[in-house]
Amino acid sequence: MTKKILITNDDGINAPGIKALVEGLKGLGDLTVVAPDREQSASGHSLTLQRPLRISKRAAGWYVVDGTPTDCVFIGVNHLLRQEKPDLVISGINRGGNLGDDITYSGTVAAAFEATLLGIPAIAVSLEYKRDFHFATAARVVREVAVKVLDRGMPADTLLNVNVPDLSWDELAGFRVTRQGKRSYSDVVCENRDPRGRRYYWIGGEVLPGDYLAGTDAADVHAGFVSITPIHLDLTNYKALEPLQQWEWSI
Numbered sequence: 728m729t730k731k732i733l734i735t736n737d738d739g740i741n742a743p744g745i746k747a748l749v750e751g752l753k754g755l756g757d758l759t760v761v762a763p764d765r766e767q768s769a770s771g772h773s774l775t776l777q778r779p780l781r782i783s784k785r786a787a788g789w790y791v792v793d794g795t796p797t798d799c800v801f802i803g804v805n806h807l808l809r810q811e812k813p814d815l816v817i818s819g820i821n822r823g824g825n826l827g828d829d830i831t832y833s834g835t836v837a838a839a840f841e842a843t844l845l846g847i848p849a850i851a852v853s854l855e856y857k858r859d860f861h862f863a864t865a866a867r868v869v870r871e872v873a874v875k876v877l878d879r880g881m882p883a884d885t886l887l888n889v890n891v892p893d894l895s896w897d898e899l900a901g902f903r904v905t906r907q908g909k910r911s912y913s914d915v916v917c918e919n920r921d922p923r924g925r926r927y928y929w930i931g932g933e934v935l936p937g938d939y940l941a942g943t944d945a946a947d948v949h950a951g952f953v954s955i956t957p958i959h960l961d962l963t964n965y966k967a968l969e970p971l972q973q974w975e976w977s978i
């Protein structure tokens with residue numbers, strides 16, 4: 728039976744990454760795009776509850792929502808594709824990596840989280856932030872990952888966070904299954920004045936070159952490998968359970 732694939736992103740429906748993703752997945756199944764009408768990067772796992780949402784049909788199989796990536800998956804699965812739920816949700820191709828701690832801010836990864844909550848296998852795919860943006864490489868990578876997931880399924884409550892180096896296909900060092908790493912940023916708040924003389928603030932911060940921990944997403948992407956990190960939603964720190972249970976609780 729033809730597989731149904733729901734596609735979304737956080738860079739917005741007009742971003743080059745989502746076009747490359749659709750191109751790369753052609754022939755793999757019925758593709759439905761449900762994407763935000765504008766850039767929603769760093770929107771995290773935000774769900775719009777305080778105002779109505781509008782859906783407009785852009786073309787056959789292409790829908791735009793004036794909300795977040797999480798809204799798009801929620802509406803895609805529970806409304807637009809409610810008769811036949813998707814077999815797979817793919818979010819991306821994000822313009823810039825989602826490595827280490829970044830994934831907690833990422834709208835791209837959050838869309839995949841939402842699919843996982845709805846019981847649908849999901850892949851988030853991001854392309855390292857450099858100059859060239861080899862979206863075609865990332866599209867070919869995600870096709871390969873998608874074929875495997877459709878064929879083998881995924882462990883429960885798990886999504887795949889895929890990060891692709893900004894290289895041509897032939898330059899890739901290979902594929903690595905990795906763990907979530909750490910990234911450090913210079914924490915910058917830029918202060919300036921608007922044309923009316925009022926102060927405004929802009930959150931910035933560059934990625935600091937650091938020592939990458941071996942076996943992590945950031946280290947392997949830096950070394951030219953495609954990084955595939957299995958992620959789940961259980962945020963419990965199991966190592967902290969016992970020490971906290973030892974505290975003297977009153978009752």
Ligand code: MN
Nearest residue numbers: 737738768821
């Ligand atoms: Mn983005």
